[in-house]
Amino acid sequence: DVKVTQSSRYLVKRTGEKVFLECVQDMDHENMFWYRQDPGLGLRLIYFSYDVKMKEKGDIPEGYSVSREKKERFSLILESASTNQTSMYLCASRPQGTYEQYFGPGTRLTVT
Amino acid sequence: EDQVTQSPEALRLQEGESSSLNCSYTVSGLRGLFWYRQDPGKGPEFLFTLYSAGEEKEKERLKATLTKKESFLHITAPxxxxxxxxxxxxxxxxxxxxxxxxxxxxxxxxxx
Structure with missing residues (x-):
């Protein structure tokens, strides 16, 4: 079974804090993704990575950055958290040559 | 721009009452259509991939079908x-x- 884990299920941060969300997959997948999910808006792609140290912007990258130093780990960074970044953050991974993405359990982030 | 519209937004059924969910899409060329299940507060769980019109996939009480413009997820005796x-x-x-x-x-x- 594919396993994607995220560092926290729930996180509460203050406005202006730097926030790190970590995602780890154990299936040697080349591709990894960060989404946010908001009521009425669905899943929106923030960033993705198709290889170590490679990254591409998704649909809503503003206010976020990412890091992929190792194949199994993909980090999402909120440089200066704002209240409009309160959301459910989902990480996913996908092996090369297939198209199904496998999701982690999500991190519910609240910025106060 | 790719578009995916699901209907209805919400559906309430009695146990045993079969029904279908609709997914209509607009893409320049379909490589694949994917169905996921998401429980509250959790990440999406992969169910099916459909690649071409006429294809069907089944899993327990769920059956997914695909045409050139839409997909249905049929739920039998839920x-x-x-x-x-x-x-x-x-x-x-x-x-x-x-x-x-x-x-x-x-x-x-x-x-x-």
Missing amino acids: KPEDSATYLCAVQDENSGYSTLTFGKGTMLLVSP
Whole structure:
């Protein structure tokens, strides 16, 4: 079974804090993704990575950055958290040559 | 621009009452259509991939079908444990990095 884990299920941060969300997959997948999910808006792609140290912007990258130093780990960074970044953050991974993405359990982030 | 529209937004069924969820899509060329199940507060769980019109996939009480413009997720004799949000996503063959476009989901509630 594919396993994607995220560092926290729930996180509460203050406005202006730097926030790190970590995602780890154990299936040697080349591709990894960060989404946010908001009521009425669905899943929106923030960033993705198709290889170590490679990254591409998704649909809503503003206010976020990412890091992929190792194949199994993909980090999402909120440089200066704002209240409009309160959301459910989902990480996913996908092996090369297939198209199904496998999701982690999500991190519910609240910025106060 | 790729578009995915799911209907209805919410559906309430009695246990044993069969029904269908709809996913209509607009892409320049379909590489794949994906169905996911998402329980409250959790990450989406992969269910099916469909690649070409006429294709069908089944898993327990769920059957997914695909035409050139839409996909249906048929639920036969549902049980309360089938209650979840069902997400549809498409991959456009012209998408350079094989990213997915998601619909907003159908929230299904099955009452005993």
